[in-house]
Amino acid sequence: MAAIISATAFSNNEVAYIAWEIDGPVIPGCLGFNIVREFLNAAGDVIEAKPLAAYVAFKGQHNPDGLAQNTTVWPVQKFNWRDLTLRKRRSALERREQKLKVRYCIRAVGHFRDGLEKVEAVPESHFDRNSKRQIQHTYEGDPIALGYLTPEFRTNVMDVPADRKPFTSTFTNGILSTQFIVRILEEDGKITPGELEDRLRQPGDFLRNYLAGETLPLIKNFFAQPGGRFHAALYELEDEQLEEFLVAHAERLDLILSDAGSGSGKDEDERPAAKKKRATSAAAKKKAATRKSKKVTLYDTRNAAARRRLQQLARKRDTAFTLQHRMFNGSGHIGHNKFIVYVDDAGVAKSVLTGSTNWTWSGVAGQSNNCIRIDDEQIAAAFLAYWQRLHKDALPIPKPLSAKATGANQSDELKSDNRSAVTGKLTGGGTFECWFSPNMPGKAQPPAKTVKRPPPPPPDLDRLFSLMRKARKAIFFLVFMPSRGGANSIVAEAVDLGIKDTSLNVVGAISDTQAMWGYEASRKTETGAKIPASSPHVFQQGGVSVVRATALTDKEIGRELGDFRLVEKLTVGRAIIHDKILVLDPLDPDNCVVAFGSHNLGYKASYSNDENLTIVRGHRALAEAYAVHVLDVYDHYRFRAVEAEVNAGKKPKKGKTSTGKEKQGWVGFLDTTDTWQQKSSHRMSRYFTG
Template sequence: MGKIASAHAYANNEVAYLAWDIDGKIEGCLGFEVVRIYLEPDGSVSLRDDGEEDRVPCAAWVGFKGQRNPHWLPQTTSIWPVQKLSWRDLTLRKRRNRAQLRPSEISVRYEIRPLGDWRPGLEPAPDPVPETVAVAKRGADGRPVLDADDRSVKIEAKAYDGKPRPLGYLGPAVATNAIRVTRWIGPFQSTFTNGVLAAQWLRNVIWEDGVKRPNELMGMISDPKNGIRKYLAGDVLPMLRELFEQAGSFLLALYELDDNELVDLLLANKNRIRLILANTGLVEGEWDVRNSHARQALIDANVDIQHRMFNNSTHIGHNKFVVHLDDDDAPVAVFTGSTNWTTTGLAGQTNNAIIIEDRNVAKAFADCWHRMLNDPLDLPTEFDDGMPDNQQGAPFRTSNETPARFTLDNGAKLEVWFSPNMPARRKSSAIPPDLREIYRLMRKAEQAILFLAFYPGQSGKDCIVGEAIEIGRTDQRLIVSGAVSSAQAMPNYVPGRKNDRNDPEDDEEAVSPHTFTEANVSIVRASRLDDRDLLSDFGGEELTAKGGIGAIIHDKVVVIDPLSDDCAVIFGSHNLGFKASYSNDENLVIVRGDKALAAAYAVHVLDVYDHYRFRAIEAELRRQGKKGWSGFLATEDTWLDPYADGAKGALMRYFARG
């Protein structure tokens, strides 16, 4: 009989990703129990106040066929086991029963153990009989019932419905390596937002009072005191506050700025900042609507600000970086990444943020800031007026044609590119130098290419998506997995066409698949579950905070061979397509040879990819009129067959080897 052959765990400061492999089919296996074990600094198991080891079976929400979870309450993986060979420990820091984050800077390992139906001779798993708990009473429409004071009426109910299924252990537990949950990685502080809104816990939070109000979620995430906002923003806000608590001054280059808490942070440091603020997009015929409030507040406070107003659809000032200068005005660190300084950027999208504590790297960003300062644009008569001819000057473009390269104290190689770095204003077939370097690294990949992107290019052309597919086609041993936000970025997207302007009914609609799968290549786009998707206990989810408007996956990340000494991590503001290099103010950072940083970013990619992969597959099946997943765990061991014969699970097997 088969057994677990290897298991490995990885983490960033938010999430752990576990993967394991089997050496053959485990007969009768109905899934795996996953237990989180807290560790002391010396590696020993932590003890609770009662003297027991601090072991926490991970939470699960999906029951077996014949069971229901109408109140969306967690059981453990000892009762509802994991029916795949990987697991994202989303509750490592993010509680799911209340909007609170557990502390970071902890060490844990995991134990994974196969489960099947209990029979004599097997060690029994924990008792599956559901507890009686207090839950919100719900009406026929599924919404909570409120009392006269608009408070949710509580009733007693079983934690789940249906016949309990006693399970037993089919083999010994296999332990993973120990991992550290931290944002400090050598010269880096890396963190990630929790802004995945297509999630059942968030749906339940919004419906908790029985009413879903217009713009309710935007109201929650706009309030600096709101727990949901803090939960979704994660460590990005604390990291920025800690940065501005440092002595010295700051150079900022920002694209969007509308979050009140961050505006207040800038105003509180108004005598220590110099800001280059670009414009936001067109809204009902006017430019810069989103930034207008913050811009005026900064002007009124006499902040040192240069208005970098492109006010056209060809160019944007897309940076989001901060250079920290010491008391002698020498650059010491830089904050960058994909996170816009907006409410949705912080708490309504997936994003990454990083501080690089290296004087040479910080100086490269400071030099770029000064080059922008010395490349002023004509100002519109009114800030909301269009400026169709505004673009970067030729000297600024030329100055960005070569990167800055450094060796960090930990031995990793770091390369910084700035944009635009092509002489032409509009893109052509010529590959920009920064993307040429990314493509070169991607072509050297030996095991895996992972990525997250917002909208690098239509139909995956002239960007990293199309390149990744071509590389995957050439080497089908390579794992290529990624997720995008925009439907138009999918490689199998087909734009709509106008056949006859005089006959609107003859128009062809765009074809917008949710998935792209070809041999070893798997790309998905951000999708959600709707009420009609599954017949079990899932309900309709949010996808964006603005009712369908805006980015969902806003990261711009590529991770290459994360388990290799030759790994590479690519991040920044750059959208990873030709347009960014030709037209926009951008920054792009490439780090090679830092396996810890690669692991942190790989976990983030896997977290987002895995979350949306399930939803995208369900949405694509619905689009094709096919039946999707039942919404329940399988009750026989056949679910394991494709893993045992190798037809499924290549990504998991890669990470399982460590």
């Protein structure tokens, strides 16, 4: 009799990843798996059990409203799955308590027949805030009666979140391309222009807090440390709540704030009124009028408002707050850090806050990001020393601050001092390496993709490449924009390793279209015809599976959420995935590796930018948490990427909602026979079940 023979589960602060294996290539008659989450008390008793949410219908069915059913109705046709509502409730914008004990019960199901235990379909509903009543979830098409084919099989029991000291890792939930977000915004009957951005900007908004996860509380609690001082280096600062954190603790704050954002404007409007020269002659007046109307590029548009407020604080007499402007303003370099070091009253660096999360409303609630607190004096001291090097490496201040900073560049002294890592052992096991950028002296920029023999990699990436070549079973990554086509970055290295060693599992997701593996820039043929730029949605070869983030509202998918004009108003920027994460062999207790920070994991970051990169080895709990985050984001976008690849150029089929409104929704996808097993990969399930 076919059966499930192993199953395991891993989690981070937000979601869980479940994998299972069977005792043969297929289970005859299997239509998928029912997965039930079981919450346990301290004694190990089940206090709540609920099947996991499912959105994809069987062929012949249709889910036009995009409402959740569960795996008693639409089973999982894979050998691994994500529990997206481990902490987040599917029916409301609420979060479960932090300390949980959880396991999963998995059973194969097929068409119900005599001799099988029937699967009782569990109804799903949600509370509609507008009508103040429970809304029963429906779908189109005839239900399929299911029966159990295998006995119950349970995973290990997890503590959520697991103890990961000295690390406290958090992950944002800013994956916006879901019907759930649309439904929340439509609760008042309409989606207005800019509504999503307005809500994500608003401190205390329940949707903002829901998408930010535990990132905002982590930052708030970091500032709650008593006495001492905070030394911060920030790239972007465009969030009211985070700005308030800085203002509230300004007397204990030393801030290096870089420039961010640019746009067009009138140069005269940016000059202080007292310093404008008054035109006296007719010719001078004409010249002044021409200059006033001339459009120029203005820099630091994103940080300008917060900078002005902080400048006013810094100018106050007897203030202990210091503000240092680090303005690159169009020079090709950026001050890309997002970290804060806490130093106690005795002058000892105690902890650091770092990660990929920019201090913007989109960073905390509109993108996929990670933010991590590290309570380790050695690591904190390394970041403090780097902060002090940045402080010493003062840049000329443009006048006005919005003007182009021609030739702005970090000093060779700073670059040379950054060429070696700070290393050490972690309390409780494992090691760390802290790398800082830029670390390539001179004015040279990173080599372009066209260079046939690029120079050796920068020291931080050289170290990462070395660790990647030692990976035995798995390489996982999330990146925003390391380089064009992934060249001279961890993307090219990972794909190359996976192609050469087909036993290696290489799984990654890329945000920027130009960074996708296989990207081709626009070019002209010999006859002068223009070939537009192209970027695949999926690269699949052997054990390598790389996707680029394609929003559910993307025109390339050919499946929109309701009125396309409304859906377009949900856009919050191109950095859907803003993480910069590399995870190697997360199940290996001695050799697992996690790399995180502000570093975009390509040559340019090391050559040109102020960056930080922390590499942790031999800390399995942290590696598992980051691996779950990578797989969560990857799986979220894989379905969309595959769909976009298949439907490229096709017109979407239209469906109707329960109210008669045309809407695409989730078209039937699940097979109604057991043939799906022949197409489903076991690579991830075999790796995670060991």
